[in-house]
Amino acid sequence: MRLKLAVPILLVIALAATGCDVVKPGSRCRGSGWGESGETVLQCRGGRWTAVSTKAQVVALFIAIAKNRAPDAGQVVRPDTLGSPTIDNAADNFVLVDGSTYYMFSTRNFRRVPVRVLSDIDTPAPANNREYYAQTAEAMPTAVPWASRDEIWAPTVAKLAGRYVMFFASERKNPPDPNNADCVGRAFSDSPAGPYVPEAQPVSCGYDGIHGALDPNVFVGPDGSVTLHLAFGGSPDNIWGISLDAAGNPAAPPKKMLTRMQPWEDWFLENPAMIWDGTNYVLAYSAGRWYSGAYMTGIARCATPTGPCNSSPNGPWLSSLGGRDGPGGLSFFVGTDGQARVVYHTYAGGTTGTRAAHVRKVFFDPWPRLG
Numbered sequence: 576m577r578l579k580l581a582v583p584i585l586l587v588i589a590l591a592a593t594g595c596d597v598v599k600p601g602s603r604c605r606g607s608g609w610g611e612s613g614e615t616v617l618q619c620r621g622g623r624w625t626a627v628s629t630k631a632q633v634v635a636l637f638i639a640i641a642k643n644r645a646p647d648a649g650q651v652v653r654p655d656t657l658g659s660p661t662i663d664n665a666a667d668n669f670v671l672v673d674g675s676t677y678y679m680f681s682t683r684n685f686r687r688v689p690v691r692v693l694s695d696i697d698t699p700a701p702a703n704n705r706e707y708y709a710q711t712a713e714a715m716p717t718a719v720p721w722a723s724r725d726e727i728w729a730p731t732v733a734k735l736a737g738r739y740v741m742f743f744a745s746e747r748k749n750p751p752d753p754n755n756a757d758c759v760g761r762a763f764s765d766s767p768a769g770p771y772v773p774e775a776q777p778v779s780c781g782y783d784g785i786h787g788a789l790d791p792n793v794f795v796g797p798d799g800s801v802t803l804h805l806a807f808g809g810s811p812d813n814i815w816g817i818s819l820d821a822a823g824n825p826a827a828p829p830k831k832m833l834t835r836m837q838p839w840e841d842w843f844l845e846n847p848a849m850i851w852d853g854t855n856y857v858l859a860y861s862a863g864r865w866y867s868g869a870y871m872t873g874i875a876r877c878a879t880p881t882g883p884c885n886s887s888p889n890g891p892w893l894s895s896l897g898g899r900d901g902p903g904g905l906s907f908f909v910g911t912d913g914q915a916r917v918v919y920h921t922y923a924g925g926t927t928g929t930r931a932a933h934v935r936k937v938f939f940d941p942w943p944r945l946g
Contacts, residue, residue, distance in 0.1 A: 645885035660931030682728035714769035742791035755787030755808035813844035816881035832882030850907035852939035861903035868900035
């Protein structure tokens, strides 16, 4: 365990144990100090006292990290609505924030790797087809050499060692396991919107190199460490993490993070995505069959960026609701205003047609909830 990861937790524990200022949640404050209200630990964020954890949760997480055990999953706060889509024909989305600009990458539609360059991520895309098409550019103009077909999904991008690195999924040629042909590849660009040039060989084809890898999502931790989260086939242990070096190269063997352990987790876990909420490593993931209205999004907590993690028996975080079905492919990002957000996709209720993207604010006070 890196010492940097433990420092914020140790500080909170010390403050909670010795008695810090008693504050009122939501009241005004300055700086980034810590306070308490009953059994809740708060931090000054954006000029307001914000709940970030319970005292018991912080202690439990510290113990879990020290013993390399999965922390308690915590509570599941389900939204009253999934909201209206922000961008049509966009699935498995990932948002890169670079400077004051958003780059939203999606699974293939009428582009091999569609990217939308946006100054405002919250405003719905134009309804006019001409404007919509003009807003969607091609991030990867050349085909992937190792792929058996021109189908790319779940792109994810980070700026590493001065260049932009994209990970993505596709199917490889002549797979040893035809039922698990997926692999994760990599591409590079000098610009956030591309063009990205794919490598000649994939980065990962599964924990054994045979049974498939898919749905990559890159996570940069609070200490600058980089982890690639992805799903592996051929095993009930679906969610894995690979530590990367500063340039985006695998630096250690894959580590198992999360297995199917809850009765509501149907068939397969995929689309892992992580965020550090200031106290916890929070992991979202999809469960079920992506083409089904029963597809859903779970939430878990992890001891480190590569696990172990613990999901909740209390059911999924997001499920079909209010005329929108199959919420999945969720990823986290922090907006230019400093507010954490999620992007996920849904179908129109009762269909398995074109998926659309939703962008929502997410709060951790202390349990993840959509705003």
